[in-house]
Amino acid sequence: MTLWALLLAPLATAAAICLAPARTAKWIATVGACTATAIAVLAALQFPHWTSETFWPDERGPEIFESLGVTFELGLDGVSMLMVLMTVLLVVVSVIGSFTAVTTREREYYAWFMVLESCVLLAFMARDAVLFYLGYEFTLIPMYFLIAIWGGPDRRPAAIKFFIFTFLASVVMLVGIVYVASRRAEHVGSWSFLIPDLISYASTQLTAQEQFWTFLALMIAFAVKTPFFPVHSWLPLAHDQAPTAGSVILAGALLKLGTYGAFRIGLPMAPLGGAELSQFFAVIAILGIIAAAMICWVQKDVKKLVAYSSVSHMGMLMLGMFALNPIGVQGSLIYFVNHGLSTGGLFLLIGMIYERHHTKDMDQLGGLARTMPVWSSFMIFFTLSSVGLPGLNGFIGEVLCLWGCFTSEHDAVSGYPGMLGPWFGIIAIVGLILGALYMLRMVGAIVWGTPKEPHHPHDGGDHGTRLPRDMSPREIGIMLPLAACCLLIGLYPKPILESMDPAVRAALVRYPDAVEKVLAERSEAEAAEASAQGTVTP
């Protein structure tokens, strides 16, 4: 019941916003977002399985499409609980953060935001693959409107590009899911789309080739959503053009749907495919880390820079995941949360600057430490969290991802052999160093540097609400919880790691065998090739 309430609370809020007068919209949305948070916290307090991989609540949902066995079944484990908590927190922050930034069509704005929250929560809570797809896919509609109506000057192309890229990829994922389900139906005799059913069938019964294609079909969707380097081009555009709160939720929740999907469905569904392709995706991930870091070097636009840094961070995250050992995957999961918090925080801070100075251009900003000391402190804090300063949250994720990557060797002592190894880790570290450099360069330029205040005619904004020179109490109020979470995770990550551990091990349960099988096949193929060459050249 709690989960149903969590799902319906934002929808009910959206309906209430549509019916109430426009000026109350933001307050209703705040109340709704806080209610959802309260329900989520309640669920977290009730949650009995922090230390096992069991899902809660363990009950069958109603069937919504009997002949295909599509079930409306919700459930949480340690990982999805964390995702839910992060989402509700980010929505509260984004809603309150939009109070002064959004002044046109307020009712629609907040209503779409609430619908978006509900979709994201549905995707995180779904136990049925079609239900997951439903939440995953429907996020496009609210996000499309959020970007296209309240975004920057190029908002419409950005929104269309976002929509089409993601839709094309995710429809391929749907084919993959339905393929697995149809094979299972052939085998078992009845249709089901429940994720555990599909996983237990696909991971054991499908041939290596089928698993390869299934994994590829699923990962195409998740790679675009995450996004991986060559298919990332929608993200900087969407981030740049989206309103601040849209960027926050895009970075914090929507991108996570891709990585969460890879973790929840992609990896466990097709272990042979995952093992076969892990090197390929790891190489792309590293390419992404480095290429995005280099693109960041030449960015003048602060928001774009943070957006590209997102691409770079997502590469690191996926590298950890494709280490295929518990440490790496845990690192990537905790990276989810960290990236949501710190990038979300950075986008909010940049949004505040934009509201005041109407520019995001690094050349026009400078020396803000003097005029906006509070803002500058937060900016430095979140930048450090983003680049992975020990003691803050980013560090934990990065270190675990790299550790996973380093130990992901053929003969790993952890019992989880992998396909990567120290070389992957070393190159990724180069990317990380580049990342730290450009982030610090950006902060250096706008926080310190020569004091520059861009010339703008309407001082403090032209929409009635005069903003103070530095951050207002409302703005400080939304940054504080984010900062507190960053610090908490950085200093004491143990409970989170412990709660993730069982789910991670459950997801990886078939991997040691699968990796060994793939390795054995490869060495056999090599041996065959060598012997063939031996016979040809006497």
Next chain:
Amino acid sequence: MSMPFAERLVLLVPEMVLLAGAIVVSVMGLSSRGIVRAIVPWATIAALAGSLVAVVMVHRPELAASADLPIPMLGLFARGLLAAIGIGLVLITMGSVDRPLERAFAKGLAPFDPMRVLGGEFHAFMLFSIAGAMLVTVASDLVWLFLAIELSSLPTYIMVATSRGSRLAQEAAVKYFFLGAMSTAILLYGFAMLYGATGSMELLAIEEAMTSGAAESSIAVLGIILVILALGFKITAVPMHFYAPDVYEGAAISTTSFLSFVPKATGLFVLMTVLAAVGWSADAAPASLPPEAGKVLWMVAALTMTLGNLGGLLQRSIKRMLAYSSISHSGYMLVGIVAGPQFGGFDATLFYLLTYGVTNLAVFGAIASIERQGSEIDSFDDLAGLRVRHPWASAMLAIGAASLIGMPPLLGFWGKLDLFAAGLDAGHVVLVVILAVNSAISVWYYLRLIGLPIIAPAGPRTEGLESSPSRFPLLAAVVAGLGTVLLPIMLGSLVDAASVAGPTAIEDASPQAAVTAP
């Protein structure tokens, strides 16, 4: 053969209701009294509602099973669907009467001219055409099938011609008629070959002959391929789709919405019936189609959805875009036919037809509910910023377009999911991937229907728009739009109702299931 004539007539009560309604309506339309003419649409709706009730009452499994039909229960769902969607189509036509002329009659400024009032005969033609489409599903031999197709087609030619005063409509009607006549000839040719190969006109006898060796004959294969191509005209499938954009653009929106559903449904029903008769049937074990015919169907499906979507990308006119969109949806529905009845493919196609019909009503109704100085809108520019003055119409356009894209949880998504499942079950992975990629391509032009009304600022063209005086097209759009959003709640019973061609259709079709037909 075995069935007494009287019982067979019972099965045809729904069509009789419609034909009687058509005659009543055409006479009422001739009345010089405005009030009588005003009742015409309502009488049409009453006839459709009556036949809907009749379908549910008379199409009992035991009666259908003894009527020598290749797909006995097809008529229950198909006829119910035609009647239900038909009601919505009538509502859309209510906006398209020549109102200035009507007013002039009323004031005595113009002499009464029954030919120029869009009234009785137009609605009568609608009923005739729907009756023909219904007859198709209870036809037991090729001659009956052919006559039913003609009954369904001929009125549509006249409807296109008389739908509006514009020259475009005349041109469209001529194109439609000549190409239609050609497709009829091809169809007859195909039927003749089937007769030649099997020695019978009776569909069940054909089925028997095919299973006992006639399927090997190249004449039968050629006959099947010709039938597929000819029916491609009805369902706007490649290579017989060329007429669609011109005809859709030329006809008035009310006729366009009719064309986008009824002939298409007719074509699909005939295709299913004929294919079931030649062995592509769940009763036959194993269901089989001559491999050449299977390949042709596969290619027609793949080409139809691809060319339809690529064409849709290029359009500036809403109606032409919708024409290409309807072409591509035909391609999607053919995937179910390629998958075959034994994997639930026919059922998936029928269910998709339902989702498509409801969604299309929302889009066409919304467009028909807006006009500029008495003439309908046709350019995308007209839609920019529509939401300010016409919030309901723009919302329904957005919902309809999202459902046509296949956005969950709207109705269209579930139809597509069913098609995906049937196609993959039958092992057509490549075809399903083509279907998936195509639905992503279609996003590009459907997004305009979502984005322009809701996001774009209102331009000068939008200022001149007004609601059409009749609110019924909008009513149809709103009801269909709500259906698109809310019908997924009762997905189970809708899918059950559409499951009439699968292996277990007869056992499933208990009287209780019959009640849940739309």
